[in-house]
Amino acid sequence: MKTNPGRFFEDYSLGEVIRHAVPRTVGAGERALYHALYPARGAVSSSDEFARSVGLAASPLDDLVAFHTVFGKTVPDISLNAVANLGYAEGRWLRPVWPGDTLRSESEVIGLKETSSGTTGVVWVRTRGLNQRGEAVLDYVRWVLVRKRWREVEVPVHVPELAPVVAPEALVVPEGLDFGRHDFGLSGEPHRWGDYAVGEVIDHVDAVTVEEAEHMLATRLWQNTAKVHFDVTQREDGKRLIYGGHVISLARSLSFNGLANAHFIAGLNAGAHVNPCFAGDTVRAWSEVLDRAETAAPSVGALRLRLVATRGAAGELRGADGKYLPEVLLDLDYWALLPR
Template structure:
């Protein structure tokens, strides 16, 4: 058999390292398409001159371009037969990705657990994105629910212990980054690190209705081949599931209104795709400031932010029983760099 049906839950082995196929050279085309697909307008990722003004050699590619590219490489080996992508942890952006860089991905299987139904299991992987020099530019843990091929196969349980938050001391400030000459007018908002308070909730006001064609184009752009995003026969309801990363990028772009100066994502503490998203859904976003931290660079501070994508109201997250409200699509906890 020469075709690849994808891995099923019982095909994974604890400690296995998977070198994912098809490295990809990324460039200005990915930037242009990213900014066309999402209302992305962060100044540092839009302008070489703005980036040089804060100490970088040019404008790097958007942090989520790097994430989606690295993620997409893993799909044929990790989530081709996935029912759902469940969550993220221990993510760190370690180096900027520049136009012309070539990215590839490697994943280590760090956890396995069958679900109670016996029809699926959860697989945890730690993924690294590497550039053409072998430098790790991005790393993260994710876990995904994968179908079983044969219910009778028993897989030993191993659930990894994951840090609930990336320690601020482990955040990497890109070499040369210096916000002491930051141009707030060109960035679009005047708010500094000190203007944000822990516990503050920010309604990002704007909204985007998800279109079938756009989400499928975006998912193909990142070479994500997961069947549930394209094949209407994969779900009983005959609907194509929106790639969770598409929702992440929509919410991140919407957060510009109130967080325009949260220029760079440097860590991913936790994340959950709380409910499925489908074409026709209108996505809104709100953020909560969870924590603040200094960095080794005096002009650069870090905000720990909860970013919520929702079809409902700002500030609404869970019901009385503690479960996510049905209108909540995404609950993402991340660190971002902000001028002080």
Template sequence: MTKTNAGRFFEDYRLGEVIDHAVPRTLSGGERALYHALYPARGALYSSDAFAADCGLPAAPLDDLIAFHTVFGKTVPDVSLNAVANLGYAEGRWLAPVWPGDTLRAQSEVIGLKQNSNGKSGVVWVRTRGLNQHGTEVLSYVRWVMVRRRAPGEAPQAVIPDLASVVPPETLVVPDGLDFTGYDFGLAGEPHRLSDYSVGEIIDHVDGVTVEEAEHMLATRLWQNTAKVHFDATQRDDGKRLIYGGHLISLARALSFNGLANAQLIVALNAGAHANPCFSGDTVRAWSEVLATAETKAPGVGAVRLRLVATKGEAGALRGADGKYLSDVLLDLDFWALMPV
């Protein structure tokens, strides 16, 4: 009897199916240290217990993307082990802080299926929930992924979920106790508050990082992402290992510190697309566009909606005349973050 698992293929998914993912993971300061070693992450709220305490929190929570990558990694063996590519995200919400010592697990529901016209693959939509050891939902998001078929066969009826284009700002969850009225801009690294940003403003984050195999492999293993295209060079005709999309998200987010140091917490993910593949040797830069601002009920706390773009090209360049992403664009991410007003 075969005891190994080759992973799911497109024909193995059923609409409405709920998948409980293995294996729960307890997070610690070790994950924070490795995260900050992999990326130039300098957000004050995630770096300093004292700074977080001055902002009304009991201590510094783990970086929002540590929670995202951990939950995402749990889903890979059941959702994207045989993926061709991870295509996009929507309706993402951070619902509670994750603290050192918390144990996270993940559960996904299949909410959409559509076979591609070539009959060799299809797109699977899942809504994933991250839960801590108390059963509290800390994170929820939708993603869709192109998955290979095991063999040609009859296509299921296509069901494409109707997803919101933006998480309404009035539904954003602000961590209990968060208070930016005494926010120390000097310690945070920049003087800019929410009122200093204008809708439509483009911010060039200036710095670039050349992606190397070592960092990518360490990041992918750190989050226990087992997708074959990230490890096995024989999975692609060009013999290259695809850089894990989460690695790019964190890299771009860290680069955005230069110009957005006070966008302290990501609280919602409106949309996201991995526009073009990234490979070792590519030099990644980042730019942001301010899409909207909003108030929250927390003292001194506002919300800014940002488009964060990782690119090998110029700041502000996104699509060509045909409406398609330019070939230099690697990532297009739309999210809400909390910022002092």
């Protein structure tokens, strides 16, 4: 057989390192398509001149362009036969990605656990994105629910211990970044790091209705080959599942309204795709400030934010039973860098 049917749960072994195929050179085209797909308006990732005013050589690509590109490389080996992408942890953006950089990915299997049904198992992997110089630009852990090929095959169990939050001192501030001359008029809002209070909830107001064509365009753009995003026969309801990264980018872009100066994602503490998203859903976003931290750069502060994508109202996350509301699509806990 010359074709790749994808891996099943019993095909993984603890400690295995997988070098993912097809490096990708990213450029201005990715920036233009990203901004066409999402309402992204961050000044640093939109303007070379603005980026130079805060100490960078030019405008880097949006942080989630790096994430989607690195993630997409892993799909044929990690989640081609996935039932669901369950969560994220210990993510760090280690250096900016510039137009012309070539990205590749590698993953280490760090955990395995069969589910009680005996038909699926959870696979934990730590993935690194590397540029053309072999420098890590991004690393993160994710875990995926994967189908088993043979029910009777047993796989040794190992559940990794993961940090609940990336320590502020482990966050990486891009080299040269200095918000001392940050132009708040050009960035779109006056709010600094010190203007946000722990516990504050921000309704990002705007909304986007997801279309079938655009989510498939986005998923193809990142070379994500997961069957559930394209093939209606993969689900009993006959629907194409919207790529979770599409929802992340929609919510992050919508958060510009209220967090326009949160220019960089520095860390990914936790994340869950809570309920499936389908074409026709109208996605809104709200954020809660969870923590604040200083960084080694005196002009740069870090905010720990909960970003929620929902079909419902701002501030509504769980019901009286403690479970996520059915309207909630995404619950993402991350660190952002902004001017102090």
